[in-house]
Amino acid sequence: xxxxxxxxxxxxxxxxxxxxxxxxxxxxxxxxxxxxxxxxxxxxxxxxxxxxxxxxxxxxxxxxxxxxxxxxxxxxxxxxxxxxxxxxxxxxxxxxxxxxxxxxxxxxxxxxxxxxxxxxxxxxxxxxxxxxxxxxxxxxxxxxxxxxxxxxxxxxxxxxxxxxxxxxxxxxxxxxxxxxxxxxxxxxxxxxxxxxxxxxxxxxxxxxxxxxxxxxxxxxxxxxxxxxxxxxxxxxxxxxxxxxxxxxxxxxxxxxxxxxxxxxxxxxxxxxxxxxxxxxxxxxxxxxxxxxxxxxxxxxxxxxxxxxxxxxxxxxxxxxxxxxxxxxxxxxxxxxxxxxxxxxxxxxxxxxxxxxxxxxxxxxxxxxxxxxxxxxxxxxxxxxxxxxxxxxxxxxxxxxxxxxxxxxxxxxxxxxxxxxxxxxxxxxxxxxxxxxxxxxxxxxxxxxxxxxxxxxxxxxxxxxxxxxxxxxxxxxxxxxxxxxxxxxxxxxxxxxxxxxxxxxxxxxxxxxxxxxxxxxxxxxxxxxxxxxxxxxxxxxxxxxxxxxxxxxxxxxxxxxxxxxxxxxxxxxxxxxxxxxxxxxxxxxxxxxxxxxxxxxxxxxxxxxxxxx
Amino acid sequence: xxxxxxxxxxxxxxxxxxxxxxxxxxxxxxxxxxxxxxxxxxxxxxxxxxxxxxxxxxxxxxxxxxxxxxxxxxxxxxxxxxxxxxxxxxxxxxxxxxxxxxxxxxxxxxxxxxxxxxxxxxxxxxxxxxxxxxxxxxxxxxxxxxxxxxxxxxxxxxxxxxxxxxxxxxxxxxxxxxxxxxxxxxxxxxxxxxxxxxxxxxxxxxxxxxxxxxxxxxxxxxxxxxxxxxxxxxxxxxxxxxxxxxxxxxxxxxxxxxxxxxxxxxxxxxxxxxxxxxxxxxxxxxxxxxxxxxxxxxxxxxxxxxxxxxxxxxxxxx
Numbered sequence: 001x002x003x004x005x006x007x008x009x010x011x012x013x014x015x016x017x018x019x020x021x022x023x024x025x026x027x028x029x030x031x032x033x034x035x036x037x038x039x040x041x042x043x044x045x046x047x048x049x050x051x052x053x054x055x056x057x058x059x060x061x062x063x064x065x066x067x068x069x070x071x072x073x074x075x076x077x078x079x080x081x082x083x084x085x086x087x088x089x090x091x092x093x094x095x096x097x098x099x100x101x102x103x104x105x106x107x108x109x110x111x112x113x114x115x116x117x118x119x120x121x122x123x124x125x126x127x128x129x130x131x132x133x134x135x136x137x138x139x140x141x142x143x144x145x146x147x148x149x150x151x152x153x154x155x156x157x158x159x160x161x162x163x164x165x166x167x168x169x170x171x172x173x174x175x176x177x178x179x180x181x182x183x184x185x186x187x188x189x190x191x192x193x194x195x196x197x198x199x200x201x202x203x204x205x206x207x208x209x210x211x212x213x214x215x216x217x218x219x220x221x222x223x224x225x226x227x228x229x230x231x232x233x234x235x236x237x238x239x240x241x242x243x244x245x246x247x248x249x250x251x252x253x254x255x256x257x258x259x260x261x262x263x264x265x266x267x268x269x270x271x272x273x274x275x276x277x278x279x280x281x282x283x284x285x286x287x288x289x290x291x292x293x294x295x296x297x298x299x300x301x302x303x304x305x306x307x308x309x310x311x312x313x314x315x316x317x318x319x320x321x322x323x324x325x326x327x328x329x330x331x332x333x334x335x336x337x338x339x340x341x342x343x344x345x346x347x348x349x350x351x352x353x354x355x356x357x358x359x360x361x362x363x364x365x366x367x368x369x370x371x372x373x374x375x376x377x378x379x380x381x382x383x384x385x386x387x388x389x390x391x392x393x394x395x396x397x398x399x400x401x402x403x404x405x406x407x408x409x410x411x412x413x414x415x416x417x418x419x420x421x422x423x424x425x426x427x428x429x430x431x432x433x434x435x436x437x438x439x440x441x442x443x444x445x446x447x448x449x450x451x452x453x454x455x456x457x458x459x460x461x462x463x464x465x466x467x468x469x470x471x472x473x474x475x476x477x478x479x480x481x482x483x484x485x486x487x488x489x490x491x492x493x494x495x496x497x498x499x500x501x502x503x504x505x506x507x508x509x510x511x512x513x514x515x516x517x518x519x520x521x522x523x524x525x526x527x528x529x530x531x532x533x534x535x536x537x538x539x540x541x542x543x544x545x546x547x548x549x550x551x552x553x554x555x556x557x558x559x560x561x562x563x564x565x566x567x568x569x570x571x572x573x574x575x576x577x578x579x580x581x582x583x584x585x586x587x588x589x590x591x592x593x594x595x596x597x598x599x600x601x602x603x604x605x606x607x608x609x610x611x612x
Numbered sequence: 613x614x615x616x617x618x619x620x621x622x623x624x625x626x627x628x629x630x631x632x633x634x635x636x637x638x639x640x641x642x643x644x645x646x647x648x649x650x651x652x653x654x655x656x657x658x659x660x661x662x663x664x665x666x667x668x669x670x671x672x673x674x675x676x677x678x679x680x681x682x683x684x685x686x687x688x689x690x691x692x693x694x695x696x697x698x699x700x701x702x703x704x705x706x707x708x709x710x711x712x713x714x715x716x717x718x719x720x721x722x723x724x725x726x727x728x729x730x731x732x733x734x735x736x737x738x739x740x741x742x743x744x745x746x747x748x749x750x751x752x753x754x755x756x757x758x759x760x761x762x763x764x765x766x767x768x769x770x771x772x773x774x775x776x777x778x779x780x781x782x783x784x785x786x787x788x789x790x791x792x793x794x795x796x797x798x799x800x801x802x803x804x805x806x807x808x809x810x811x812x813x814x815x816x817x818x819x820x821x822x823x824x825x826x827x828x829x830x831x832x833x834x835x836x837x838x839x840x841x842x843x844x845x846x847x848x849x850x851x852x853x854x855x856x857x858x859x860x861x862x863x864x865x866x867x868x869x870x871x872x873x874x875x876x877x878x879x880x881x882x883x884x885x886x887x888x889x890x891x892x893x894x895x896x897x898x899x900x901x902x903x904x905x906x907x908x909x910x911x912x913x914x915x916x917x918x919x920x921x922x923x924x925x926x927x928x929x930x
Contacts, residue, residue: 049895060880063663064888067877070667071675073703073889 001101003029007094012039014083014101020046021083024129024518026109031099034091038109041129042493043084048075086491088112088515106136106159113159115513118144121162122194124187125522128505130158146220148504148523153219161519163469164512165198171468171511172443175459176452177484178473183504185210187471187521188417188452189528192368196230199366201412203359203389205382207375208417210528213368217527224525232362236373236381237350240359244280244352251384252283258380258430259342265335272331273339280352286324287340293321294333301325349377356385363389363412375421382422383430386414390438390447397445411446414438419451420458432460439466457483469510474501489516548575549587550596557597558609559588634813645823648807653832658847658869660827661877669870673758674702676751676789677893680744680763682736683904687923690716693912694736695904698743699897700751700760703889708750710743717920741772745780748791752783759790759874763890766793766842766859781841781861790867794875795857796886798846802835816846820855824848826881829872830855843868849876850885 001016012029014021021044029037065075087095113127123144134142134157144160146153168174176191178184185208192211195202204211213231216224234240247255253270256262262270273286293301301322305315346352362369373381392409399406416422422431438447439462451467453459457479470488475481475498485495488509494516498507502520509516552574553559556567564581571577571584579587588608592599600607649655661669680698696712714736748760762769770777784791803816811818824830826848835844836859844859845868858875860868878887908917 060883060888063660064878064880066663067661067666068703068889070663071670071703072705074705077705078892 001027003031003095003097003099003101005097007097009091009094010087012085012087012095014085016081016083016101017077017079020044020081022129022131024127025132026104026112026130027083027085027101028104028108029085029087029095029099029101031095034093034095037087037089037091037095038104038112039085039087041083042086042491045082046079047082048079103132106133106138109133110138113517114141114162116162116164116166118160118162120166120198121164122191122198123160123522124163124190124194125161125504125519126156127159127161128518128520133159145522146223147520149520153523161508161517163194163508163510165195165200167512168448168468169443169446173439173449173467173469174451175456175464175467175470176450176473177454177456177470177475177480178506179454179476179480181503182454182473182475182501183506183521184452184454184471184473185417185528186504186524187473187506188415188450189524189526190521191450192415193227193525195413196227196368199230201363201366201410202368202415203363203385203412204368204370204415205378205422206370206372206417207378209372211370211372212529213370213526215527215529216525217523220523220525227525230366231368231370232358233370233372234358234362236371236377237353239354240356240371240381240385241351241354242381242384243355244283245277246355246388247278247384248276249274251387254383254430255346255380256339256342258376258383259345260338262342263335263338265332266338269331269335269339272328280347284343284347287336287343289321290324290328290331290336291333291340293325294329294331294336296321298322298325298329346380349374351377351380356388359385360389360392360409363410366410375418379422379429379431382416383434386431386438387434390434390442390445393447394445411448413448413450415450415452417452419453419463420455423451423460423463425458425460436460436462439463454480456480456487469508469512472498472507472509473505474498474503491516494518545577546591546596549577550591553597553608554610558607560605560607561585562605634811635818642823645819649803649819649823649830649832652803652807653830653835655824656829656831656869656872657825658827658829658872658876661873666874666877669874670703670758674704674706674755675889676700676702676706676748676755676757676760677887677889678744678748678751678760678762679890679893679897680740681894681897681899682740683899683901685904685908685921686901687921691920692716693908693921695899695907696736696740696743697897697899698740698747699893700747701889701893701896702751702755702757704755706751706755708747708754710747712739712743714739738772741769742776745769745773745776749776749780749783752780752787752789756787757789759792759871760784761875761887761890762791762793763886763894764793765795765844765857766791766861767836767840767844768795769793770840770842784861785863790860790864790871792858792860792871792875794886794890795859796884798855798857800835800857803832817854820846822853824855826851827876845872847872847875848885849879849887850881850883852883852885854885856885 001014001019003012004015005013014027021041023041023044025041026038027041029039031037069075113130115121117140126145126147137159141160143156145156147156148154174191176184176188178187189211192202192204193213196213212233213227216228242255249271252274253262253267256266256270273290274283296304301318305318359369359371371378371381371385389412393411396406396409422429423435424432435449438449442448449463449467451459451463456464464487470484472484472488472490475484481495481498484490484498488507490507490509494507504521505518506521507516507518549571552570553567556563559567564584568579568581568584571579588597589599591597592608596611598609598611600609646655678698678700680696682694682696684692684694686692693713693715696714698710700706700708744762748762751757752760781791783789798815798817798820800816801814803819804811804814808814808819820830824846829845829847831845836842841862842859843862843865844857846855847858848855858871860871875887878889879885880888908921912921
């Protein structure tokens with residue numbers, strides 16, 4: 001391997017006859033004056049001068065090449081491999097052309113690749129292009145990860161990629177970007193496993209119901225023990241909810257706003273009607289009653305009061321309504337009704353039936369808490385729960401700074417997939433302000449964000465700018481590639497590679513590492529619960545039903561059209577299939593055309609029978 | 613429109629007319645030429661080997677291709693440095709290089725005095741031939757090849773350096789290495805003199821143009837000069853209508869049909885009709901202009917280079 005051609009302070013071209021260069025591998029250039037600079041292969045090419053390409057040249061017959069090969073000539077020996085290498089650090093003057101180049105041993109480049117230990121860092125995968133270093137790898141880094149390539153497990157072959165999470169103190173927050181099928185969700189799973197391994201309190205919002213860590217993969221049994229019993233799954237409206245009496249008027253406004261857009265006048269209604277320490281019951285009663293009072297009107301209520309045969313309770317109630325009307329009668333009825341409707345929607349989602357104790361307990365125990373719920377409910381809940389937890393943590397830290405003994409609340413990590421829904425660019429959303437605050441101030445209090453999205457372009461820019469580490473998986477959309485290139489130190493060549501990355505391969509652009517590293521995410525220790533294909537499910541369901549029906553029909557064959565009513569009755573009774581005559585005929589015809597039964601038509605009748 | 617003067621255009625048209633007169637299309641059609649040729653010699657159809665057959669024929673021995681190249685720095689003939697290089701390359705990875713550098717700027721240049729340009733050019737060819745003959749001899753002695761393929765006809769090696777040629781011929785016969793020369797062009801006149809003396813400016817190539825079918829050989833006993841101890845044939849190895857010339861040793865004549873098959877099998881059906889192995893050797897040995905200038909820059913001190921070799925024309929403004 002040798003440096004050829006024109007060199008610059010940053011880049012050199014290297015050729016080799018024997019060795020095929022690997023993208024992203026590290027090479028040492030033996031230029032003594034520059035103290036043997038190191039660089040990374042950023043582009044590779046191979047060329048065989050004996051098999052030229054060009055429209056002005058004729059093509060050599062394969063037969064001739066084959067004959068020469070049979071005669072002992074190794075045509076590949078004339079292949080020339082070319083690599084473009086970018087130096088890690090700019091040299092003061094260009095590298096001398098002709099310098100020889102060699103592969104490094106691990107000790108020489110350790111500081112460039114590994115910043116922490118497998119015990120203390122997040123063990124996320126393997127650094128691509130480091131295969132040649134495996135033999136000189138120190139034992140603490142060998143056999144650390146199990147990899148998956150094209151559906152097959154394989155042992156580690158290169159240097160493991162360790163993310164030094166402690167450095168998030170200086171360079172907080174992580175972004176995970178990639179289109180569907182890029183391995184982004186999978187990468188997120190591996191990161192969460194590592195957070196569990198390190199016992200870092202984590203809250204995950206999971207609108208897809210896929211973040212379940214109980215189902216471990218047999219191949220990584222040993223590793224899986226490190227994540228066992230370290231996660232809690234809760235559902236909004238079942239195990240957790242919002243404790244209404246803890247909400248401030250602003251919280252209530254945000255919440256209702258998340259259930260449906262609020263007009264100015266509706267905001268005014270909330271500000272007028274909500275009182276501190278209101279419980280859900282007291283607040284909703286007040287609104288219900290006001291709606292009723294506004295509907296009846298002052299005259300209507302007074303008329304009711306004049307009626308005879310009123311019980312004292314009823315008198316009381318009407319008087320209460322009148323009082324409400326007197327107090328709030330100026331509020332527009334439509335806006336009050338709007339608030340009424342939104343409040344009901346939240347209530348029906350079960351949002352107010354529980355509190356967030358379960359989540360707090362999980363975090364205090366250093367667990368990973370997965371919060372599941374439909375997207376809109378999660379939007380509402382996220383806003384509330386992150387705000388509440390962040391406040392708790394902040395209060396503790398502020399108290400500590402002031403020398404007071406506050407109630408301990410742990411630092412924690414917040415993880416959100418589809419983050420562009422929570423903090424969109426260009427318009428407001430309930431969760432955006434709290435996410436923005438954490439993005440800007442979180443590191444002071446030890447609260448960190450892991451945000452994943454397939455549309456980086458749609459994510460709020462202030463937040464994107466604060467993500468000091470970005471994992472970039474395959475991305476196809478041009479605008480997203482442009483955004484990513486703007487927001488990271490990805491080079492043009494790397495940008496060009498983005499649409500072609502294999503699922504599970506990612507560029508890591510991180511202030512912690514100081515340069516872009518190309519990695520492959522390791523195999524996960526756990527798997528997502530719903531992996532059955534809906535189309536397989538469809539086939540299975542049909543087969544299952546056919547078998548059932550056929551088993552019954554066998555006993556009834558031969559069946560004539562005149563028997564249909566009786567057959568339908570039994571099917572209804574025994575299999576709860578409510579078919580009418582038309583449906584039964586359709587199904588029998590289908591089974592016949594599938595070849596499962598036989599259909600015979602005579603001028604007098606149609607007869608269905610068993611296959612022979 | 614081409615930016616050329618009226619006068620030049622007229623001259624070119626005139627030349628075209630004269631060429632038409634000397635080389636008329638209808639002068640001899642292909643059937644006619646074929647008939648006349650078959651009265652003189654024989655046509656012989658060759659079938660290409662399969663790769664396996666080629667391998668079997670070669671056995672565990674090797675095939676050598678030999679080629680050379682010469683190039684000079686640009687400038688007046690007396691102010692140049694010429695680089696000579698020859699290579700014998702075997703299919704099993706063997707390589708033997710020889711090289712020489714000459715310049716008329718030093719007293720003992722090719723053993724000649726100044727101003728003998730014609731002989732000089734001839735001598736340059738002879739020097740290159742000598743290098744090629746030497747690497748070929750080396751190859752035969754050290755690698756015992758089954759076949760040695762020279763780029764260019766054997767006859768021209770014999771003329772260029774009789775002594776080294778005889779040495780090579782003896783080596784080849786002793787080691788039972790088939791020695792053949794493959795020439796891209798057939799520039800002899802003997803066939804024309806024999807059957808078409810009415811066209812004195814023609815060469816044998818013009819006579820054979822388009823006459824041979826693909827994979828066909830034309831053999832005429834007396835083609836090679838008497839006493840040369842060589843046989844010589846024309847063969848159309850590719851789709852191009854221009855045949856190549858092959859010659860070899862009379863003493864190895866019994867292997868002739870295998871030689872045809874070998875040459876035919878190794879030649880790409882498009883292209884210039886030369887066995888690809890010779891193209892590979894040629895590609896490797898070729899001293900290109902950039903290579904010459906790079907070498908001169910690397911090894912000749914800048915002051916001498918500037919003083920002796922720099923051309924004013926390189927400083928042209930437009």
